[in-house]
Amino acid sequence: MGLDFESRASDSPFVERVWLSRSSEVDTMMSVAASCWDLVVCERRGQVSVVVHGPESRARMAPVPEEATFFGITFSLGTTMPHLPAGRLLDDEVELPNATRRSFWLKGSAWHLPGYDNAEEFVRRLVREDVLVRDPVVDAVLRGEPPKLSARTVQRRFLAATGLTQGTARQIDRARQAAVLLREGTPSLEVVHRLGYFDQPHLARSLARFVGRTATRLGAGDTAEPLSLLYET
Structure with missing residues (x-):
């Protein structure tokens, strides 16, 4: 019962993660803050929807369709669709039209529905057709080589490409990493020192804002409501 997740990393510079999920006897989840945006395919009772889900600046409760399956591509920070930039989608989403089990409509063309095993092939086509690009300024910042x-x-440029400031993106990714460590049983004081928080209250505020859980609940494996996808970066 709840949300079952399966995910894998990707060798594409445009993709952070590819994932699958199934819902069973659950109608809400805690949607954890995320610096990246997703393309999500949902199938429920024979109906298919395709949604571009923007980055999220804070944790929030979100509805979950019952007995549904999901496939998602999480795009790496700095990857964007110029006609639908991440900055316009912050804490929001857009449903793409004419979705069926075979195709959907994006930027004036029909596209075959991607899947877990061919996500990178789909992304390569998006890049070839100039639907998907990466901002070289964001790339340079992430490499620790700020441009001149x-x-x-x-x-x-960072804000336009990602929808977030550099500081907020770092805070979100650090809070997600802290949540993963706490769920693995790492003591909160060790998490504070390992990730550079000032102290435990600083960690607690970050978790409350970006994860919607306390360190104690994460460490105890509290499943009052499922969390959205968390993974070790």
Whole structure:
């Protein structure tokens, strides 16, 4: 019962994760903050929907369709669709039209529905057709090699490509990493030191904002409501 997740990493620079999920006897979940955006295919009772789900700036309760299956591609930070930028989708989503079990409509064309095993092939086609791009400024920042631009220009480009400031993106990813460590049984004080939090209250505030769980609940494996996909980066 709840949400079952299966996921894998990807060798594509455009993709952070590929995942599958199934819901059973659950109608809500805690949607954890995420710096990346997803393309999500949902099938329920023979009906298919395709949604572009934007980055999330904080944890929130979200509805879950009952007895549904989901397939998702989580795109890496800095990957964007220029006609549907992540900045416009922050804490929001857009359902793509004309979705069937075979295809859906994106940027004026019909596209074959991707799957877990051919996600990278689908992404390569998006790149070839200029539907999907990566911002080189974000790439440089993530490599720790800031480009020779003003700090204000870099921040503006980062915000436009990701929907988040550099600081917020770092805070979200650190909180998600902390949640993974706590669920694995790592003591909260060790998490504080390992991830560079000031102290345990600082960790607690971060978890409350971005994960919607306390360190104690995460460590105890509390399953009052399922969490959205968490994975070790």
